Amino acid sequence: PGPQLPHDPSKKTIVILGSGWGATSLLKTLDTTEYNVVVISPKNYFLFTPLLPSVALGTLSPRSILQPTRYLARHKSREVRVIEAEAKSVDPINKTVTFEDDSEIKGQTAHTTIPYDYLVYAVGAEVQTFGIPGVQEKACFMKEMADAEKMQRRFKDCIETAGFPGQSDSEIDRLLHVVVVGGGPTGIEVSGEIHDFLEDDLKSWYPELAGRVRISLVEALPSVLPMFSKQLIDYTESTFKASKIQVLTKTMVKEIKDDAVVLQMPDKSIQEVPCGMVVWAGGNKGRKITQDLMAQFPSVQTNRRGITVDDHLRMVGVPSSSIFAIGDCTSTSYAPTAQVASQQGAYLARVFTQIAKRDKLEGKLKELEDKKAMTLKEEEKTALVGEEEGVKGQIAKLKLRPFHYSHQGSLAYIGSDKAIADLPFLNGNIATGGVTTYLFWRSAYLSTLFSLRNRVLVANDWLITKIFGRDLSRD
Ligand code: FAD
Numbered sequence: 001p002g003p004q005l006p007h008d009p010s011k012k013t014i015v016i017l018g019s020g021w022g023a024t025s026l027l028k029t030l031d032t033t034e035y036n037v038v039v040i041s042p043k044n045y046f047l048f049t050p051l052l053p054s055v056a057l058g059t060l061s062p063r064s065i066l067q068p069t070r071y072l073a074r075h076k077s078r079e080v081r082v083i084e085a086e087a088k089s090v091d092p093i094n095k096t097v098t099f100e101d102d103s104e105i106k107g108q109t110a111h112t113t114i115p116y117d118y119l120v121y122a123v124g125a126e127v128q129t130f131g132i133p134g135v136q137e138k139a140c141f142m143k144e145m146a147d148a149e150k151m152q153r154r155f156k157d158c159i160e161t162a163g164f165p166g167q168s169d170s171e172i173d174r175l176l177h178v179v180v181v182g183g184g185p186t187g188i189e190v191s192g193e194i195h196d197f198l199e200d201d202l203k204s205w206y207p208e209l210a211g212r213v214r215i216s217l218v219e220a221l222p223s224v225l226p227m228f229s230k231q232l233i234d235y236t237e238s239t240f241k242a243s244k245i246q247v248l249t250k251t252m253v254k255e256i257k258d259d260a261v262v263l264q265m266p267d268k269s270i271q272e273v274p275c276g277m278v279v280w281a282g283g284n285k286g287r288k289i290t291q292d293l294m295a296q297f298p299s300v301q302t303n304r305r306g307i308t309v310d311d312h313l314r315m316v317g318v319p320s321s322s323i324f325a326i327g328d329c330t331s332t333s334y335a336p337t338a339q340v341a342s343q344q345g346a347y348l349a350r351v352f353t354q355i356a357k358r359d360k361l362e363g364k365l366k367e368l369e370d371k372k373a374m375t376l377k378e379e380e381k382t383a384l385v386g387e388e389e390g391v392k393g394q395i396a397k398l399k400l401r402p403f404h405y406s407h408q409g410s411l412a413y414i415g416s417d418k419a420i421a422d423l424p425f426l427n428g429n430i431a432t433g434g435v436t437t438y439l440f441w442r443s444a445y446l447s448t449l450f451s452l453r454n455r456v457l458v459a460n461d462w463l464i465t466k467i468f469g470r471d472l473s474r475d
């Protein structure tokens with residue numbers, strides 16, 4: 001019946017759903033000696049999201065920011081099973097998870113259910129479209145690798161189509177107008193990267209068209225980047241102004257059409273703006289599987305932003321604390337960021353070490369109790385009681401500390417070799433921007449990239465782009 005799950009009946013089974021920031025950080029630090037570990041994810045890799053916009057414009061190649069999960073799993077002390085499949089449902093009462101092979105090639109078995117002792121729920125979030133007409137079908141997203149590849153193909157197509165002989169002036173202007181929706185960090189970074197591509201490459205290779213490319217960033221709120229300080233917001237807005245990126249705040253996208261975007265302007269008037277493509281970076285929304293799981297605990301799981309967890313990241317309402325939830329699928333007081341998800345993953349690894357220790361001690365206690373029940377000699381009984389007290393003391397000391405998030409600062413690339421950083425040093429926030437910050441941004445990302453292999457690949461891509469420019473071919 002094919003390879004079995006690593007089932008050692010004497011050990012508990014942890015099933016991890018996802019291979020993103022939270023899951024990968026957990027897997028990296030988890031001591032697998034005491035557990036059967038199974039990772040289930042529709043992607044058999046970890047995606048380094050902060051550099052995804054760089055892939056969308058060809059600054060980096062896709063492979064450089066992907067790390068196969070098996071590379072990590074292979075180095076663990078006991079076998080970790082990695083299964084490329086999408087979890088479809090969780091039964092928190094019977095402690096099982098059902099998953100399916102959703103890939104193109106399917107075998108005779110493509111759907112199964114397995115039990116778990118502990119489930120780590122780290123499936124992330126999907127793109128929030130607010131049900132706005134046309135967004136799902138017509139916009140490009142910036143969440144998965146496939147989104148970045150699609151955006152790259154479409155942008156290059158717009159440019160080549162604009163160069164088609166006999167194209168009218170108005171059509172050229174439409175095709176070369178890129179609208180980015182969402183002034184959060186994703187929208188800002190995408191706009192910055194498009195601008196770099198324009199300056200560094202398009203001006204050389206498409207001199208007749210480059211001057212006509214326009215980038216508009218649309219944000220419903222009064223300012224972009226609400227999570228950054230006022231000073232950095234101003235710095236970003238003035239950099240964008242100098243880069244000729246039009247920033248439209250208090251402006252809301254109402255519909256996306258094939259050849260235009262419909263905007264509600266600050267004065268509430270409606271305008272239809274022609275454009276060649278729209279990149280949608282409107283934020284996060286819970287996945288269907290997450291909503292279904294939460295719906296099983298309707299009295300406590302009521303937060304629309306995601307799963308409510310306690311101080312120890314246990315899903316509230318679940319019997320016997322068997323589900324832990326981390327990252328973007330949860331609703332906590334922290335922002336849905338890679339930083340938070342990875343710290344939560346590392347914290348859970350420590351929790352599992354503690355649980356394993358506690359389980360061992362409880363097993364020892366049980367042995368001592370059984371032994372005590374069998375013995376008739378008072379002296380031996382007294383000794384066993386003493387030993388029992390010792391073990392109980394050790395168990396009592398194994399207090400699980402609550403999760404504590406330590407904010408290392410926020411960084412965002414804004415194009416033109418500039419980045420902004422809010423760094424919590426000493427007692428205050430140090431806000432900084434400019435070329436030095438950009439260099440810091442690059443080295444910070446290089447050092448946080450998970451494997452040496454990825455670091456080398458990314459550094460190499462940066463060098464190649466600097467020397468030869470970005471690749472213009474469209475596949
Ligand atoms: P993810 O990393 O999204 O991982 C979810 C995993 O679950 C994926 O492997 C997915 O394939 C898998 N999955 C999905 N559905 C299922 C299912 N049904 N069953 C099993 N597995 C499933 N944050 C920062 O702190 N700094 C940054 O610079 C930064 N830059 C970003 C840039 C971009 C373009 C984007 C989109 C996000 C960025 N973020 C950044 C946010 C950060 O990526 C997320 O907060 C982080 O990915 C959350 O981690 P996660 O583990 O919860 O989810």
Ligand code: NAD
Nearest residue numbers: 182183184185186218219220252253282283335336411412
């Ligand atoms: P976000 O939620 O931060 O921003 C989405 C923006 O889109 C909001 O400001 C919202 O007002 C706007 N919006 C939504 N619908 C709109 C509409 N119809 N018209 C106009 N504007 C609309 O989303 P994000 O930028 O994708 O970020 C998601 C998470 O990932 C955040 O927590 C963010 O901090 C994190 N992230 C961090 C970095 C970084 O640190 N460099 C980079 C990317 C993402």
